[in-house]
Every structure is written in structure tokens, then in C-alpha cells.
Amino acid sequence: MVKAIGDPCQKKAGLLRCGKSCRLRWMNYLRPDIKRGNITPDEDDLIIRLHSLLGNRWSLIAGRLPGRTDNEIKNYWNTHLSKRLRNEGTDPNTHKKLSEPIAKENKRRKNQRSKNNNNKKEMVMTKDKNKKTAQHVEPQKPKVHLPKPTRFTSLLSLPRNDSFTSSTTVTTGSSSQDLNRGGGRGGGGGGFGVNTWCNNGLVFCVGDEDQDHDPINSSADGGDDHTLENLYEEYLQALLKTDHHHDHQNQLELESFAESLLI
DNA sequence: AACTATCTCAACCGCCGATAG
DNA sequence: TCTATCGGCGGTTGAGATAGT
Numbered sequence: 001m002v003k004a005i006g007d008p009c010q011k012k013a014g015l016l017r018c019g020k021s022c023r024l025r026w027m028n029y030l031r032p033d034i035k036r037g038n039i040t041p042d043e044d045d046l047i048i049r050l051h052s053l054l055g056n057r058w059s060l061i062a063g064r065l066p067g068r069t070d071n072e073i074k075n076y077w078n079t080h081l082s083k084r085l086r087n088e089g090t091d092p093n094t095h096k097k098l099s100e101p102i103a104k105e106n107k108r109r110k111n112q113r114s115k116n117n118n119n120k121k122e123m124v125m126t127k128d129k130n131k132k133t134a135q136h137v138e139p140q141k142p143k144v145h146l147p148k149p150t151r152f153t154s155l156l157s158l159p160r161n162d163s164f165t166s167s168t169t170v171t172t173g174s175s176s177q178d179l180n181r182g183g184g185r186g187g188g189g190g191g192f193g194v195n196t197w198c199n200n201g202l203v204f205c206v207g208d209e210d211q212d213h214d215p216i217n218s219s220a221d222g223g224d225d226h227t228l229e230n231l232y233e234e235y236l237q238a239l240l241k242t243d244h245h246h247d248h249q250n251q252l253e254l255e256s257f258a259e260s261l262l263i
Numbered sequence: 264a265a266c267t268a269t270c271t272c273a274a275c276c277g278c279c280g281a282t283a284g
Numbered sequence: 285t286c287t288a289t290c291g292g293c294g295g296t297t298g299a300g301a302t303a304g305t
Contacts, residue, residue, distance in 0.1 A: 021274075023291075029273065059293065074294075075272050 028071045035067025039076055047073060048081060052095040 017025065028034075039047070043065055050061045058070035058077075065073065082092035089097055 020291080024274070027292090056294065070293080071273075078295095079271060 028069045031069075033067060034069060039068070043068070044081065047077065048085070048095075051077065051081075051092075 046065065047061060050064060054060050056074075058074040062068050062070040062073050077092075085092040085095075091097070
């Protein structure tokens with residue numbers, strides 16, 4: 001699937017890939033911090049919730065699942081979760097209940113299929129040695145992680161041709177651009193920052209997990225990791241409280257959080 | 264054994280905004 | 285201001301693997 005693209009850089013490097021393709025491969029496949037292995041039920045649940053808040057903003061969602069790439073989550077959503085939701089009678093786009101007939105129909109089909117599919121499921125589980133072996137994942141305490149580094153275009157700019165270190169760190173926080181620019185795509189420039197948002201009068205501050213890289217955090221907002229984590233933990237609790245029979249209040253809190261991300 | 268159907272996921276594509284020159 | 289380039293995003297494609305017929 002590797003296409004030779006006419007990129008001057010690829011000639012210099014002796015590669016068949018253009019720079020963009022190399023970057024993509026690094027981001028989605030080669031990066032050492034990518035978590036290999038199947039997606040846990042907790043991650044499942046988190047993805048679904050975040051998707052209900054953020055929609056198809058995969059990079060934003062991935063930003064809250066360390067070690068997972070937007071591509072991986074996007075694929076996982078398209079191949080597993082959307083189908084699962086549909087089978088459960090939920091519209092994967094709107095996260096609302098499908099009309100009764102459709103839900104019933106799905107159920108009927110599901111039952112019909114399950115007769116034949118037991119073998120197939122085993123196939124899927126054993127297909128990829130790396131990913132499908134841990135289906136019996138032991139229950140873990142759900143954990144939401146701090147968003148990855150955020151870039152400030154206006155506050156701080158770094159040279160574009162950053163070193164390896166900065167480029168890798170920056171790119172892991174790709175999602176943050178949406179946070180800062182209101183959901184738009186793309187954007188270059190460098191620098192890290194903190195995101196803040198208000199939720200029920202409480203100001204949440206989220207910054208780089210690796211504070212050493214973050215010139216902003218070291219000087220602003222006190223830079224207290226534990227405070228940040230505590231604050232984020234409050235958000236986490238709100239998130240986790242909204243289970244499938246979530247109460248309205250928590251849902252509103254989460255929605256306001258999501259809105260704040262998109263501003 | 265050969266063919267078909269289905270699934271997975273890395274890679275590609277096209278677009279957009281930021282930045283450099 | 286204009287143009288070229290880069291970085292990043294979401295949507296889509298298609299090769300490879302596997303099971304079923």
C-alpha cells in the first residue's frame with residue numbers, strides 16, 4: 001500500500017514515502033508510546049461518551065486516551081462501536097435511541113446472527129495475536145487521562161522545524177488545536193499551553209502531562225500538578241457518574257464541558 | 264483446493280489553517 | 285500581500301487475514 005510519491009525529501013532519504021506519509025506512519029504506527037493491545041471495556045465506554053459529546057473529533061477523543069491514536073479510535077469506532085450501538089438500538093451518530101421498529105429489527109437480526117456467529121466471534125478474537133488475546137480483560141477502575149499538550153499559537157511560537165523531541169511531543173497533542181481554535185482543522189506553529197474550562201463555576205485547568213516541556217505551566221496557574229489532577233479528577237467523576245441511566249444534571253455538565261472545548 | 268464474504272487497520276486523500284520567505 | 289510549504293484533521297480505501305461454502 002505504499003505509494004511512491006514525488007517528494008524531493010523522499011529521494012534524499014532514500015524512502016518510498018513522502019514526508020507526510022512518514023509522519024503519518026510515525027504518528028499512527030511507529031511512535032513508541034502507542035499502546036498495543038485491544039481496547040478495554042473502559043476505553044470503549046469512554047470513547048462512546050466522548051463521541052456523544054464531541055462527535056467525530058477523533059483527535060480530541062484520542063487526546064484523552066493515552067497511547068491511542070485518532071486513527072485507531074476512528075477505525076475502532078467504525079468497525080466495532082458503531083455497529084454495537086446500532087445493535088443496542090442506539091443511533092451511533094446522535095447517540096439517541098433508534099425508533100422502536102429499528103431497534104427491534106436489530107435485535108431480531110442480532111439473535112438470528114448469533115446462532116451462526118459464535119464461531120466467527122472466536123475468529124475475530126484470535127485473528128490478531130497482539131490485539132485479540134486479551135478479551136478477558138480484568139475490570140479496571142475507569143480512568144480518564146489529562147489531555148495531551150496544547151499549543152498556543154498566539155502566545156508562544158517555536159521554530160517550525162523543531163527537533164525530534166518537540167515535534168513528537170507536539171504532535172501527540174494534535175487534538176489541542178481544536179481546543180484552541182474552535183474545532184477547526186489543521187494549523188502549524190509551536191508551543192504548549194494549558195486548557196482551562198469552567199464547569200459549574202469550577203475552573204478546570206489541564207496541561208501537558210509532562211510538565212517539563214511546558215513553559216506555560218511552570219509559570220502560570222501555579223503549575224501544581226496535583227491540583228490540576230484533582231481538578232481534572234472532579235471532571236472525571238462527573239464523567240463517570242453519567243452512566244447509561246445518567247441523570248440530567250451530569251449530562252448538562254458534560255455538555256458544557258464539551259462546548260467549552262469547542263469554543 | 265478454490266472461491267467468496269467479511270473484518271481489520273495502516274495508509275491514502277483532500278482539505279484547511281498557520282507559518283516562512 | 286502573495287505564494288509555497290508544512291502540519292494536522294476527518295473521511296475513505298484497499299491489502300491482507302480468516303472463516304465459511
